[in-house]
Amino acid sequence: MQNNFDMYLCKVNLADVYLNLDSIRTAQRYLDEVEPYFHKRDDFTALHYCKTIRIGIATKTGNIATAQRLIADNDETQHPVQYTLVNLRNRYLQKYYEQVGNFRRAYELLQSNYAYNDSLEHNHSNMRSADIMARFTSDTLQLRHDLMIEHKNATIAKTKNQLTLAIAIMLILVLILILWFMYIKRKQLKAQMDIMNLRLNIVRNRISPHFVFNVLNNKIINSEQSEATELQDLTRLIRTNLDMSRQPAVTLAEELDFVEKYIRVERFMLGSDFVWHINVAPDVDREQVHVPSMFLQILTENAIIHGLKGWDGHKELTIDVHREQRTTVISVSDNGPGFNASNGTFKKKTGMGIISQTIAITNMHNKNKIRFEITNIENNGTVCGCRATLRVPDGVRFL
Structure with missing residues (x-):
């Protein structure tokens, strides 16, 4: 069906569409393809349409000379043209006259189009009125017929209504009973949850945080300077941990500050050959970016415990934060032995379980998903470390 009239008419319509979409080359390509066909058929209406698009x-494109020549070459005036095409020609001529500064002529064409549209609206209004009257007459006859049928079925309808009412009352009663049962059940579950939370609070409060801080402060007072510094760092770490653990998400600045405190406490167990780096790109706003609470600390703890602790030689921990397409990318790398991805034991650790479960729950309520991955760092096929990467899109809602 590539060489019939309907297809060529479709293509000339496409030329008009692409012209209005500012795809000039595509519009010209379609015109070059269809105009020989319409010339061969001597279809003056279609050729008038093509010339209109050429003027547009x-x-x-600002080719005023070509537009003026096409307008002057008005060789189709002796053939009748549909007024819709005249209206379309007037629209493009209006733009031409506006461009050349002949605003009076552009205004006259605009008035002509308004008059045409008003005429169309008037004709449509008359057609709608006639259609409404015809429907009214038809509906009147149908109404008489329906009234006769309804009169005969009145008794049956009354019986059906009574039966429906009885069934509705029964369903409402059943629904009330179900809702009452659900309310009682929900109340029981809430009571059970309150009991469980109370028990958890009792377990959590068996050792008061204030008691722990008092013991540490007393130990700090009676310790040497180096040991007192370590205990002070530990005290600050515990206080910060208590504050952050109550929140589902914190700012990147808070998380990095907590991680740095944690590393300072852990660095003594790793030896003097341990170094760490925290690199934050300049375009990262630490106060505006939010991350899941304790995630970075868990990744850092895993890198120290499973990667660097007990590792002979130089130990290095690196935290990098940068931006990628409305996403904050956080990576924690170490130069340890890496991990064995085949047995899957690494993923079963408590910290990694918390991360995976938290991400799964958070992603259920967000269109843009948090992504997390762990890979070994290799150099010429030799594992020389491990890298954990967390990608947090902007606008993520944390529960």
Whole structure:
């Protein structure tokens, strides 16, 4: 069906569409393809449409001379043209006259189009009125017929209504009973949850945080300077941990500050050959970016415990934060022995379980998903470390 009239008519319509979409080359390509066909058929209406589009192309590309020549070559005046095409020609001529500064002529064409549209609206209004009257007459006859049928079925309808009412009352009663049962059940579950939370609070409060801080402060007072510094760092770490653990998400600045405190406490167990780096790109706003609470600390703890602790030689921990397409990318790398991805034991650790479960729950309520991955760092096929990467899109809602 590539060489029939309907297809060529479709293509000339596409030329008009692409012209209005500012795809000038595409519009010209379609015109070059269809015009020989319409010339061969001597289809003056289609050729008038093609010339109209040519005028529009010349006007839009600023080729005033070509547009003027096409307008002057008005060889189709002796053939009748549908007024819709005249209206379309007037629209492109209006743009031409506006461009050349002949605003009076552009205004006259605009008035002509308004008059045409008003005429169309008037004709449509008359047609709608006639259609409404015809429907009214038809509906009147149908109404008489329906009234006769309804009169005969009145008794049956009354019986059905009574039966429906009885069934509805029964369903409402059943629904009330179900809702009452659900309310009682929910109340029981809430009571059970309150009991469980109370028990958890009792377990948590068996050792008061204030008691722990008092013991540490007393130990700090009676310790040497180096040991007192370590205990002070530990005290600050515990206080910060208590504050952050109550929140589902914190700012990146808070998380990095907590991680740095944690590393300072852990660095003594790793020896003097341990170094760490925290690199934050300049375009990262630490106060505006939010991350899941304790995630970075868990990744850092895993890198120290499973990667660097007990590792002979130089130990290095690196935390990098940068931006990628409305996403904050956080990676924790170490130069340890890496991990064995085949047995899957690494993923079963408590910290990693918390991360995976938290991400799964958070992603259920967000269109943009948090991504997390762990890979070994290799150099010429030799494992020389491990890298954990967390990608947090902007606008993530944390529960």
